Amino acid sequence: MPEPRPGPLSRLNLNWLGLLPFALFALLFLILPTMKIVVGAFQTPEGAFTLDNIYGLNTESILSSYWVSIQLSLVTATLGCLVGFAMAAAVIFGKLPGKIRGGLMTFSGVASNFAGVPLAFAFLATLGPVGLVTIWLRNEFGINLRAMGFNLLSFWGLVVVYLFFQIPLMILMIAPALDGLKREWREAAEILGATASQYWRLVALPILFPALLGTFALLFANSFGAIATAFALTGPQLNIVPIKLFAQIRGDVLGNPHLGYALAFGMIVITALANGLYIWLRVRSERWLK
Amino acid sequence: MTRFLAWGTLLFGCTFFALPLIGMTEFSMRMLREGYSFEAYRVVLLDERFQQTFSYSVLMALATIVFGMLLVVPTAYWVRLRLPSARPWIEFITLLPLVIPAIVIVFGYIRLYNTSSWLPLTGSYTGTNILLMFGYMTLSLPYMYRAVDTGLRTIDVATLTEAALSLGAGWFTILTRVILPNVLVAVLSGAFLTFAIVIGEFTMAALLDRPAFGPFMQLLGANRAYEPAALAVIAFGITWACMALIQLATRFSKHTQAQR
Amino acid sequence: MAYLELKNLKKSFGPTTVVQDFNLSVGRGEFISLLGPSGCGKTTVLRMVAGFETPTAGSIVIDGQDVTRLKPNSRNIGMVFQAYALFPNMTVAQNVAFGLKIKGIGRAETDARVNEMLKLIGLPDLGGRYPFQLSGGQQQRVALARALAPRPRVLLLDEPLSALDAKIRVSLRTEIREIQRELGITTIFVTHDQEEALSMSDRIVVMYGGVAEQVGAPHEIYNRPQTRFVANFVGTLNTFEATVRNADAGTLTLAGVDVALPEGGLQAKAGESVTVALRPEAVQLGRRSDGDIVLPGSIEDVHFMGSVIRLKVAVAGSTLSLDTFNRSDMPPPAVGAAIEVALSPKDLIVLQG
Numbered sequence: 001m002p003e004p005r006p007g008p009l010s011r012l013n014l015n016w017l018g019l020l021p022f023a024l025f026a027l028l029f030l031i032l033p034t035m036k037i038v039v040g041a042f043q044t045p046e047g048a049f050t051l052d053n054i055y056g057l058n059t060e061s062i063l064s065s066y067w068v069s070i071q072l073s074l075v076t077a078t079l080g081c082l083v084g085f086a087m088a089a090a091v092i093f094g095k096l097p098g099k100i101r102g103g104l105m106t107f108s109g110v111a112s113n114f115a116g117v118p119l120a121f122a123f124l125a126t127l128g129p130v131g132l133v134t135i136w137l138r139n140e141f142g143i144n145l146r147a148m149g150f151n152l153l154s155f156w157g158l159v160v161v162y163l164f165f166q167i168p169l170m171i172l173m174i175a176p177a178l179d180g181l182k183r184e185w186r187e188a189a190e191i192l193g194a195t196a197s198q199y200w201r202l203v204a205l206p207i208l209f210p211a212l213l214g215t216f217a218l219l220f221a222n223s224f225g226a227i228a229t230a231f232a233l234t235g236p237q238l239n240i241v242p243i244k245l246f247a248q249i250r251g252d253v254l255g256n257p258h259l260g261y262a263l264a265f266g267m268i269v270i271t272a273l274a275n276g277l278y279i280w281l282r283v284r285s286e287r288w289l290k
Numbered sequence: 291m292t293r294f295l296a297w298g299t300l301l302f303g304c305t306f307f308a309l310p311l312i313g314m315t316e317f318s319m320r321m322l323r324e325g326y327s328f329e330a331y332r333v334v335l336l337d338e339r340f341q342q343t344f345s346y347s348v349l350m351a352l353a354t355i356v357f358g359m360l361l362v363v364p365t366a367y368w369v370r371l372r373l374p375s376a377r378p379w380i381e382f383i384t385l386l387p388l389v390i391p392a393i394v395i396v397f398g399y400i401r402l403y404n405t406s407s408w409l410p411l412t413g414s415y416t417g418t419n420i421l422l423m424f425g426y427m428t429l430s431l432p433y434m435y436r437a438v439d440t441g442l443r444t445i446d447v448a449t450l451t452e453a454a455l456s457l458g459a460g461w462f463t464i465l466t467r468v469i470l471p472n473v474l475v476a477v478l479s480g481a482f483l484t485f486a487i488v489i490g491e492f493t494m495a496a497l498l499d500r501p502a503f504g505p506f507m508q509l510l511g512a513n514r515a516y517e518p519a520a521l522a523v524i525a526f527g528i529t530w531a532c533m534a535l536i537q538l539a540t541r542f543s544k545h546t547q548a549q550r
Numbered sequence: 551m552a553y554l555e556l557k558n559l560k561k562s563f564g565p566t567t568v569v570q571d572f573n574l575s576v577g578r579g580e581f582i583s584l585l586g587p588s589g590c591g592k593t594t595v596l597r598m599v600a601g602f603e604t605p606t607a608g609s610i611v612i613d614g615q616d617v618t619r620l621k622p623n624s625r626n627i628g629m630v631f632q633a634y635a636l637f638p639n640m641t642v643a644q645n646v647a648f649g650l651k652i653k654g655i656g657r658a659e660t661d662a663r664v665n666e667m668l669k670l671i672g673l674p675d676l677g678g679r680y681p682f683q684l685s686g687g688q689q690q691r692v693a694l695a696r697a698l699a700p701r702p703r704v705l706l707l708d709e710p711l712s713a714l715d716a717k718i719r720v721s722l723r724t725e726i727r728e729i730q731r732e733l734g735i736t737t738i739f740v741t742h743d744q745e746e747a748l749s750m751s752d753r754i755v756v757m758y759g760g761v762a763e764q765v766g767a768p769h770e771i772y773n774r775p776q777t778r779f780v781a782n783f784v785g786t787l788n789t790f791e792a793t794v795r796n797a798d799a800g801t802l803t804l805a806g807v808d809v810a811l812p813e814g815g816l817q818a819k820a821g822e823s824v825t826v827a828l829r830p831e832a833v834q835l836g837r838r839s840d841g842d843i844v845l846p847g848s849i850e851d852v853h854f855m856g857s858v859i860r861l862k863v864a865v866a867g868s869t870l871s872l873d874t875f876n877r878s879d880m881p882p883p884a885v886g887a888a889i890e891v892a893l894s895p896k897d898l899i900v901l902q903g
Contacts, residue, residue: 022365187631
């Protein structure tokens, strides 16, 4: 119940006024543009309400691009989480020299930001048709990667490239959570008879679950919206949603401007769903937190 | 046993991360047939388009940092000082760019600010440049806000402000002379991270059709063999330098704090 | 017959030895305290018994079984840690049931045992709470229940009270001791708080520099400290330098007065200097019975502490603390007053080392 005090209104207004620049910025360059997409997805070119654009997504080419994008994001987020977790755990619990940890953290900071076009070049120079590793394997061991079915420009090739920034991101995000595991928890479990795997299964992983989940959602979104690396690697032909949208924005390849809105709207829905799922699971798994 | 596993995991990871770096470096030096050389770097660095796009992106990065900090520092400060109840909302908004893909945001820009709209930013080069800068501010918002807010958490904003006010300082003086020096390290960290993000950014620059470094790299990659590898080495060097500068700033701050 | 035997335990981390030649026999159901300042090696001894540290040399035997090389999870020992260490993701009941679940004990038996344990620690209704909803004292009691639920052979308590508020610390002291007696469980309790050790233990091991300085019942440790460290660490103490007159007869000169120790036999030569100690409560203000030594002095300071008044008195060139009971009909002595103090030779403690 708000108490009527002398001049609380003017005071309140003045305080909120300080947020005006930020609110204006967020509105103009974050919220309105997104709303424009969302609204546009349900409009005819004349501005009337329609669901045709959403139905229009139901073509084999568009659905498969969504499916490939989701698979790519799930696979790279999963592998990124697993490998990143293993590496972070190795430097934190593996009794390695302290300097290694600092080095890995710094490198992770660099590598997680070394995405986009140059990353594609680095992998082309390494695993491409005339790349260092490709040639080395062929000359020294007679292994022909391409004949074995590995192609940098394929789905699994892209997975390998994406892992270069997904793994470091996981390391950066999970390291503080691993530091938060108290030694006493491990020792208490041990003295109560638990094996190492029982400790991880019953104590450590449930405690880490919210952090793991959050990082997974972030990695998923990170991979789902990424375009520069894939574009520089394969050009416009790879069938993932962001590249399709890129081509649509540039040249209306779908032949219907409002289908582009729907395509972008679909991306928002998927990342929003992923994050909604994350928030829901987090609330459920954090009952024991303050 | 644990130790053995730890070393093994680390070794595996390091190999994965080292190979592309070695690969691009080696490849970038193979341009001349007679042996390793820095020919690719010479060609790239002397390329007029490289110089143009690179300086354009540097300028954009600097503008993003300046305007971003002008927006983020006062906002974060004000929220901590006067509107703690607004923090969850502000934090939610600052995290949105991690969830909404950049390509969707820029798509919205193109449709919202086209030549026939109420604010035809894309109608002129200056307008598009400004729009791109705001786009970059959006992209770096999560990192900038987090860095500054963390910096503000370590100082007692309310006490510092009251002390300054009681000594007769104005709000501008408080922000520039009291708050900013105390969160300078956080601001610098956010700035270097923003620089690393903006300098090679591709999607927004390409779709707004601005001559930035990212699209140039992509174009070169589609047409040349060795120069892209040289560009990758340069880009990696820049990213590394930004991270090193962040560490340096942090270490410097610890040094000055210890003297207090 | 000892239930828990520590034989010649030694622990080194690289070049530094933190525990040396540590021997201890604990009887079944005994409550033993390891008392000492931080860094004295008491926690290391406890962690070796638990199995978290492997002894560099020596052996640990529980109930006839050598457990020196056994992993912590197969020793069947209960432990309570300083910083609660409850699993935050589990309720109180789940925490207490953890050890039983690991052992593969059935649901019905587990539930019964958990209820029994919660009743034992006096929190029968809090089974569904999460640790963060409990106070520090409640958390530590749950930690005790969790350690006791699987019926361990030995209970280890690693400074379980030091993170708690003073009031709870005292009440929990009694509670832990009562539960320990009720279950008759062999217990080792690590603490740096002499009051805790003195009030709870059957026997105390005073440790210093990785070595057991003295082992004994609380009254022995307090009344007959054998080394200077023990004397200084446990309780307040007055010390004097005295000169030996006749070692075999146990006579010495203290501040110009001849004293004969009732127990006789000194391990020193005539003419040598020894340190003798005296508790504040063993010094009396004014003359007493015959046979007492009476020394003149003057009052330097008066601390009124309620039922007891502690005086600092300048005697024979050194300052001495003495306690006297407060009496409502007598005002406390004034600073500067000339007085006499009396002490009995039987209260004198000759310190070795």
